[in-house]
Amino acid sequence: MGELVPSATVVPCRVTRGLVPRQRDEGQENCHRHGWDPGLLWGAALLLGLHVLTELSAAANFAVRLGFYYLLCVLGSALTAPVCVLVNGGRTVKNMRIIKAVVKTFKYFFGLRFEVKGLENFEVEGPAIIVSNHQSVLDMMGLMEVLPDDCVQVAKKELVYAGPVGLIIYLGGVIFINRKSTDSAKMVMAEVAKTMAAENVKVWVYPEGTRNCTGDLLPFKKGAFHLAVQAQVPVIPVVYSSFTTFYNPKKNLFTSGKIKVEVLPPIETKGLTSDNVSDLTDRCFHIMRETLFKLSGRPGEVKDSS
Template identity: 75%
Template sequence: MEPSWLLAGAALLLLLLLPALSPAALFQLKIAGYCALCLAASALAAPLCLLRHGGRTVRNMRIIANIVKTFKYIYGLRFEVQGLENFEVEGPCVIVSNHQSILDMMGLMEILPDDCVQIGKKELLYTGPVGLIMYLGGVIFINRKSTSNAKTVMSGVAQTMLDENVKVWVYPEGTRNGNGDLLPFKKGAFHLAVQAQVPVIPVVYSSFTSFYNPAKKLFISGKIRVEVLQPIETKGLTAEDVADLTERCYCTMRETFFRLSGTAREVNGSAPTSQQ
């Protein structure tokens, strides 16, 4: 029998067996498939980036985004986006958004503006095809272990951002958080914006919990509402203003998060922020 027929038969058998799987097994299968898809997409995008642009450049992010945008059709996700016009600022800026799960990459690539890169920890550079595609896309890698505070971490990033005239995307919560709220923000992104004297653009994604919840082994189709908020200017601000800027952005994004998610939760007037 031809190998292609064997693969087709195996795929058909898998489809027939899916309804019989337990929720936990089905969840793990979907997660494994998502990880495999990320690896395959990275392996596909890398040679395209090299052929098109010859090496590491932020322009490769457009190739990567176009590939990742197809993932939503596989997983039945729909995006409803508002405020894309707020990305239309001249020169560099710092974009901050909430960080919920491994699916955030799809949300990022769905609305990624031109000339925009992420900040990533240096360890990600050594994750095979994924690390390679991040490198080719111009991701700015930082070594968080060798620094003592956020201001020091971001000083080199600010210079890179200005020298290369790029927008930088940061997750100020610092880690994934799918608990239906926002974690207190770390101050690094806001130090970066103030040091470079560039605007901060908040981006808020609605809660994933109705369709993606690892605790409940839930991973189904769903809708994600996204809102790009108006830029917050930082010209004239100093390091002394970073704490206030961080809290203002946190409160605005948290209120927007609850509204987009349809959560009837009362929003605090203020919230503590991380010291990092």
């Protein structure tokens, strides 16, 4: 007889819970193996996606760039406000030097260049009224590019409620005016005249009264010119070239570009009375309009549209 083959002994195998390692996500394993942070990878992917989207869509490019501008304004204001309080103790026009230094860096993020002429025309003794054209939310960058020392702005009252931005312009000594109330506006301008004389400051006003991105000027309101005549101080016009070649909300256009700025010679008001305000307003309007067309490369249009 053949030999009996012993049957195999079956040993039960127990699987101890917790001793079997779980499979790791392959992508996560690779990230850790190469020292990559998944969060950074997601951020890079998001930025790449935004870049591609802005290259393919003008509307997306406009929205992203404008949104980034607003973000810069909010973050810059939030970071600058404590510095203003610590350095100057609160609301004062001296804070504008700090604000100016911060805002002047914004242009590099958007590829904007400024070409400025006539800064010497700010060098007048005593107070003055500065008037300029008002085109868009980007005007803040242009303003800070040439803003002289000891100069306050007049702005609509609603801006004081604009979060950190409202706080920083309040700390900068900006004078707020209620455009909906004529009586209130007159009272504020009367106070501005007193402040201007007492503190020896210049006042920056946008005589169009609202933003205007048409490449032309809107008719001027007379408040700034009444103020200049009342205080017997010069009017200094400042003109910015049209933004329409690189910034146009109607066309979803927001690219890099060059902005030409010209500070024009002061217009004297000594000896003028309230009877001369209309002529002063018209004179300033036509000088600024002609300069606007010249700076924007449209010198012939001022005659055609007069």
